[in-house]
Amino acid sequence: MQIALVGIGKIALDQHVPSIAASPDWELAATVSRRGSVEGVEAFTDFDEMLAARPEVRVVSLCMPPVPRFDYAARAIRASRHVMLEKPPGATLSECHALIAMAEAQRVSLYASWHSRAADKVQAAKDWLAGKTLRKFTVTWKEDVRRWHPGQDWIWEPGGMGVFDPGINALSIVTEILAEPIHVTRAVLEVPENRQAPIAAQMAFHHPTAEVTMEFDWRQQGDQTWSIEAETDQGSLALHDGGARMLVDGVETGAETSAALSGEYPRLYARMSDLVRAGQSDTDLSPMRHVADAFTLGRRVTVAPFTE
Ligand code: NAP
DSSP: OEEEEEOOSHHIIIIIHHHHHHOSSOEEEEEEOSSOOOTTSEEESOHHHHHHHOTTOOEEEEOSOHHHHHHHHHHHHHTTOEEEEOSSSOSSHHHHHHHHHHHHHHTOOEEEOOGGGGSTTHHHHHHHHTTSOEEEEEEEEEOBHHHHSTTOGGGGSTTTOTTHHHHHHHHHHHHHHOSSOOEEEEEEEEEETTOSSOSEEEEEEEOSSSEEEEEEESBOOSSOEEEEEEEETTEEEEEEGGGTEEEETTEEOSOOOTTTTTTHHHHHHHHHHHHHHHTOOBOOOHHHHHHHHHHHHOEEEEEOOOOO
16 A cells, blocks of 8 residues: 655654565655655655645555644545554544544544554563452653654643653553553643643552552653553563563563564554554544643642753
8 A cells, every 4th residue: 555654754764664664565655744755755845735646645644743733634534545643643632533533424544553552562461461450550751851852842842742742652551451441640740941841740540459650751861761560469560661571570571672662663554554454443542631631630840941
């Protein structure tokens, strides 16, 4: 199937382009970008022009930040194209629900992708937790914003989500592996005095049997931490490196492979291919719901200004 990539920035070049190139299902047929391009692929600067000029391209993958994405997704759906959304699927829950309704009405596939859910050990962690009673569940997502998001001013603006941009990846894993629903009961959002979005957040969640807490922080230097730890009535589980490694009772499970995270985007594109062929959509918004709840319920604390 022919696909167009829209928003040729960091994630498009790091992950989408190589995953499409390596897939037997997809051919990168066009790009739309104000500045970027991919060698050997027809490049457009205007989205409507691409939609009109290339009617045989039935699928578009939107790789720009969340705030501008709704407008592109809505135009693509109106033009009867199937749409794959980078995470988070939108800037607000309401615009995501609007896209779901539009896609249903136009009978096109809509995929709200969550790349961290496709990390190597996420399914194994879900299987291990099934049937066990959870006692304690701790998420620690701490990284250096200067290292991972250099020059990305949009991430600090309203709708950019701040530290929840990586934090929602943790939530996408949590909402996949926990059998029971959770909801935010307490949140503290630390917002730099010169920015609109939090640089750190601490949260507690309601769960029927367990104490569930999460800590996201963008001020981590040195070692980076993307970990989920669970204590149950039958032992403990730890997911490290964003779902690439899994330990049960402290013992590593499976072989550690350097490719453990590089499988994420190929899996997303395989899923998109299945959805288009089956005429289905996949639009789980639960990670985004928890972020919205944290912003609604969270106590804001002003912290030191952030400069790059
Ligand atoms: P980015 O490099 O800052 O931006 C991606 C592209 O979006 C830009 O090259 C730009 O395309 C387009 N864009 C930016 N503002 C726009 C606007 N107002 N209107 C239209 N297009 C606009 O961001 P990114 O890191 O790739 O992140 C994009 C999305 O991917 C985010 O939702 C992020 O959460 C997600 N993501 C990022 C990473 C990562 O490691 N960076 C990992 C996973 C997921 P042109 O200038 O080419 O038009």
